[in-house]
Amino acid sequence: MNNIIIKGNFAEGNFGDDALLLAFHQLIDKSGVTSAAKYASSTLAYHKDLALNAEVTQTLAQPSDLIIYAGGTQFFSFNENKTSLYDYFKSRLSSFIWKLKQTNRFAMVGVGIGPFMNDSYENRFAKVLVQKSEFIWVRDQSSLHYCEQTKSSSTYLGADMCFMSDFQEWCNFQLNPAKSIKKIGIVLRDWKYGQGNNYIKSLIELPELLHKQGYEVSFYVFSEENDSMLEKILNKNGIAYKKWLPQQTCFKSYLAELNTCDLFITSRYHAAVFSTLMEKPFITIGLEQKLTNYSSSFENEAMNWLPNSSLSELLKNISLIDSDYAKFVNEICKKKKYFTSLSDKCAKTFSKYIKKYKYE
Numbered sequence: 001m002n003n004i005i006i007k008g009n010f011a012e013g014n015f016g017d018d019a020l021l022l023a024f025h026q027l028i029d030k031s032g033v034t035s036a037a038k039y040a041s042s043t044l045a046y047h048k049d050l051a052l053n054a055e056v057t058q059t060l061a062q063p064s065d066l067i068i069y070a071g072g073t074q075f076f077s078f079n080e081n082k083t084s085l086y087d088y089f090k091s092r093l094s095s096f097i098w099k100l101k102q103t104n105r106f107a108m109v110g111v112g113i114g115p116f117m118n119d120s121y122e123n124r125f126a127k128v129l130v131q132k133s134e135f136i137w138v139r140d141q142s143s144l145h146y147c148e149q150t151k152s153s154s155t156y157l158g159a160d161m162c163f164m165s166d167f168q169e170w171c172n173f174q175l176n177p178a179k180s181i182k183k184i185g186i187v188l189r190d191w192k193y194g195q196g197n198n199y200i201k202s203l204i205e206l207p208e209l210l211h212k213q214g215y216e217v218s219f220y221v222f223s224e225e226n227d228s229m230l231e232k233i234l235n236k237n238g239i240a241y242k243k244w245l246p247q248q249t250c251f252k253s254y255l256a257e258l259n260t261c262d263l264f265i266t267s268r269y270h271a272a273v274f275s276t277l278m279e280k281p282f283i284t285i286g287l288e289q290k291l292t293n294y295s296s297s298f299e300n301e302a303m304n305w306l307p308n309s310s311l312s313e314l315l316k317n318i319s320l321i322d323s324d325y326a327k328f329v330n331e332i333c334k335k336k337k338y339f340t341s342l343s344d345k346c347a348k349t350f351s352k353y354i355k356k357y358k359y360e
Contacts, residue, residue, distance in 0.1 A: 004037040008070040013045035015222040015244040016270025020071035022050040023161040031351045046246040050170065066105045066357055071161050073112040073290060075126040107135040109350060110161035113143040115289045135353045137346040140293055158346030159339035160273050168277060171255060176279035176329055178262045181322040183216040185261030187271035190229045191287055197229055199285060199307035204237050206311060218242060222268050263321060276336050281321050281328040298335055
């Protein structure tokens with residue numbers, strides 16, 4: 001069997017990406033192809049637990065190797081600059097040449113695709129990759145639509161890989177016993193597009209307002225490498241926070257800390273995912289498509305807040321969720337069950353595909 005090269009954001013130390021590493025490696029371990037699989041990186045940020053036996057490589061893929069893009073948002077562009085005619089044709093030509101040169105096989109597992117601004121190189125590369133991939137598991141309807149528009153014949157709608165039953169069982173999630181909101185977890189991120197980190201500054205006075213209403217508040221930082229400006233803002237304003245440090249922190253211990261919250265306010269996609277897995281309501285901060293798409297799948301406007309809205313609107317949403325907490329938890333549980341079934345179905349299909357590749 002040829003090598004399997006896995007590409008993902010597994011070296012950056014982001015809690016969400018590290019969770020995806022654990023979920024994906026558990027999947028390929030169960031599929032019996034671990035010995036042939038290597039991660040395209042010099043290191044893995046969280047080389048522990050389910051990923052303890054994961055191997056890395058900096059060697060370029062050889063012809064006929066299978067390259068798997070595993071989890072997360074690896075294909076997008078937020079660049080709002082207009083593309084020149086020269087850059088437009090250069091982008092078309094480079095993606096066309098790349099397609100002609102490829103002798104590798106490709107698969108995509110648990111990915112989100114887009115959004116894309118203008119006719120970007122990232123968009124063209126994603127289209128070519130979708131067309132060449134033998135197996136595609138997308139995590140949302142927008143990504144499915146993109147693949148259908150690109151005329152992919154091998155795309156399956158799933159959910160995030162963290163919804164796989166095996167991974168949930170390893171995490172040992174329990175029923176949410178809370179009857180109301182006592183503690184609110186706030187998970188923010190650096191944002192360099194649009195109005196940038198202005199949304200963080202607008203939320204600085206939120207903890208004081210929540211404390212006055214009797215709520216306990218904890219801030220969480222999911223990435224030391226990518227959230228340095230967020231940390232500066234929090235430190236400047238004397239706001240304490242709990243940071244994910246993959247070299248020092250145990251995944252389950254950090255998960256247990258998150259589980260002490262009854263509601264999450266988040267601009268991090270995987271905070272919303274894990275809020276669902278823990279059967280906790282959440283409010284996404286609608287910085288980008290994947291956040292608004294995820295919250296809108298729950299069909300309740302109270303679960304999304306736009307950065308240009310007022311804090312009073314956010315407080316209103318919190319109050320609405322708290323006043324009917326059991327109803328929101330029930331809705332979360334139903335969606336959790338649905339997303340789990342989608343991911344399990346895709347995982348089963350992927351296992352069949354990868355086992356077939358194993359014996360070729």
